[in-house]
Amino acid sequence: MENSNVIKFKPTPLYTVASFLLALIFASVLASLPVDAFVDRDNYLLYVTNSAELITRGLNEGFAHFLTNEPFWLFVNMLFSLVLSDQEAVRIIIFFSAFVSSYLILKIDSRFFFILFLFLLLPQVLKNYVIHLRQGFCVSVFLLGWFARGKYSRNLLILLTPFIHASFFFVVAVYYCNRFLGFLKFSSGLRLMSFALVGGSASFLTLALASSLGARQAGVYGENNLEISGLGFIFWSAVAFVYFSQGKEFIKENGFQIGMLVFYLATYFFLPVSARIFESALILILVSGLRLTSWRLQAYLLLFLFYFVMQWYPRFFQPGLGWGVENYM
Known part of the structure; x- marks a missing residue:
């Protein structure tokens, strides 16, 4: 097949x-x-x-x-x-x-x-x-x-x-959740609600579960307070709106990618590792946007180009484009 x-x-x-x-x-x-x-x-x-x-x-x-x-x-x-x-x-x-x-x-x-x-x-x-x-x-x-x-x-x-x-525990969960929802023939609306529910549950259970199992990430992220501006939430909400506007068939064909997007938005303000989890599936989320049609594809490409420039601009003034070791010789 x-x-x-x-x-x-x-x-x-x-x-x-x-x-x-x-x-x-x-x-x-x-x-x-x-x-x-x-x-x-x-x-x-x-x-x-x-x-x-x-x-x-x-x-x-x-x-x-x-x-x-x-x-x-x-x-x-x-x-x-x-x-x-x-x-x-x-x-x-x-x-x-x-x-x-x-x-x-x-x-x-x-x-x-x-x-x-x-x-x-x-x-x-x-x-x-x-x-x-x-x-x-x-x-x-x-x-x-x-x-x-x-x-x-x-x-x-x-x-x-x-x-x-370890971020792929969540990625794999969303992947097989999407497969299961497809097997049950859930509507696009019910799929979105299910992904939001999975994200909401992860927000409150993840660090406690990781700590009980002895995962190294529990100590690293459990002590950190969330420091977020909300701009990422606004941008990816705009992308989600464009995706949703394409209709039920698009949501069905790109269920995993949209599931990861909804999961990210649902955990954005609550889960310290939400960005790392989202980045694990980001390339496929970006690629799925190329299936959009008409004004939606144009809007998506404009959103991405804006995001690309805004992400790169401040890096040009940092050592190693933001990743370098300071004073490296």
């Missing part, structure tokens, strides 16, 4: 090769950047060095603790540590993540090549291959599953992602 996740456009062989070459260049450039020039890179170097020890420690804490602390990510790093230096391992992870993600996205539709490339350059997407490397690796695995033609390989890859990056 054809994977309904994929926009129904068959790229020409020439465009597929061009997408491959551009993705190769994109990934090579990112992987060749100085490993220690960006924030948080020290942590990823330590993952390679200490992955075996972290796996042993996690198992000693109990199976639930082990599963909720990204064991597959640790396992990948442990394998790399056997044959590569720390810096080589980090470069391989960056290259793999950036190449897989960019190739799968760019070859979707040649008619939207320029806008697809801008999606990849959006700071919230690009940072996955610069500073949030574990999340970037996980997004690439999820995309491999998303575009997989076989349902078994698709489910296997998608179900693997929470054990690489």
